[in-house]
Amino acid sequence: MLKDNKIFDAHIHFNDDYKYTEEMIDPMIKEAIENNIEGFLCASFNIDSSIKAVELSKKYKGIVFAGIAIHPNDVSKTNISVLETLDKLASNEEVIAIGETGLDYFYTKEDADLQRLFFRKHIELAKKHNKVLQIHIRDHVEVFEAYDDVIEILKEVKLKKVIIHCFSANADYAQKFIDLGCYINIGGAVTFKNAKVLQEAVQTIPMERILVETDAPYLTPHPYRGKLNEAKYINLTVNKIAELKKTTSNEVIKITTRNAKYIFNI
Structure with missing residues (x-):
């Protein structure tokens, strides 16, 4: 059972073999625990990372939990039949989320139809297995x-447990997601000096709908921006949210961890 005075990192990639070596994971988790972080959602981006997320969640049972998915940037190089493997993986009790899935039009829209197809298939998995859906949007x-x-898709499917990962839009879009019952992950980008729009959005989001994340090894908070992100840096994000919400870091930790316990049922 997570303690309310400990941080839950609601999106991290311990399974990212491009940035983290196998030898880095154990010390990183131990150092994170020393820095008041007690739980992690290890989110996935392809089938290999999904399998690894489940393996890590079994190795670090009760500390690391798994999210499984195909990232929208990976759909064009993925056979849709791999969803059968995700379906089987989702039956593991350590899997608490289907994610990160979603839509990403940043690099190209040429595969937008395929992205939407995969997104809908992930929604079906979340419904079938009663898992949280964690959405990437860019x-x-x-x-x-x-x-x-x-x-538009969320309005149609009416899922009850949805998290918007690494929210980076404005207050109007934050409200649209809140109106749909979504929770919103705030990551290291909120600490960036040029993130005024995001910071204004965070000021409007009810604390009862906020979760915190690192998205490590990416999006390292200020003043370490540009370096490899690690779980321990989540405290910088917590402190910035506390500043924006005019409250204490302890209060941010208490509420966001309660939110995580509720939505993930952990």
Whole structure:
């Protein structure tokens, strides 16, 4: 059982073999625990990382939990039949989320139809296995087509447990997701000096709908931006949220961890 005074990192990639070696994981988790972090959702981006997330969740049972999915940037190089493997993996009790899935129009929209197909298939998995759906959304600055497409699909499918991973849009879109019952992950980007729009959005989001994440090894908070992100840096994100919400870091930890316990049922 998670303690309310400990941080839950609601999105990290211990399974990212491109950035983390096998030897880095154990010390990283131990150091994170020393820095008041007690639980992690290890999110996935392809079938190999999904399998590894489940393996890690079994190795670090009760500390690391698994999210399994095909990232939208990977759908064009993935046979849809791999969803059968995800279906089998989802039966593991350590799997608490289907994610990260979603829509990403940043690099190209040429595979948008395929992205939407995979996204809907992931939604079906979340419904079938009663898992949280964790959504990745990205588009160009001040372009919200991917967000609008996700919103339309969510209105249609009416899922009860949805998290928007690494939220980076404005207050209006935050409210649209809140109106749909979604929770919103806030990551290291909120600490960036040029993140005024995101910071303004965070000020409007009810604390009861906020979760915290690192998205490590990516999106390292200020002042370590540009370096390899690690779980221990989540405290910088917590502190920034506390500043924006005019409350204490302990209060942010208490509420966001309670939110995580509720939505993930852990």
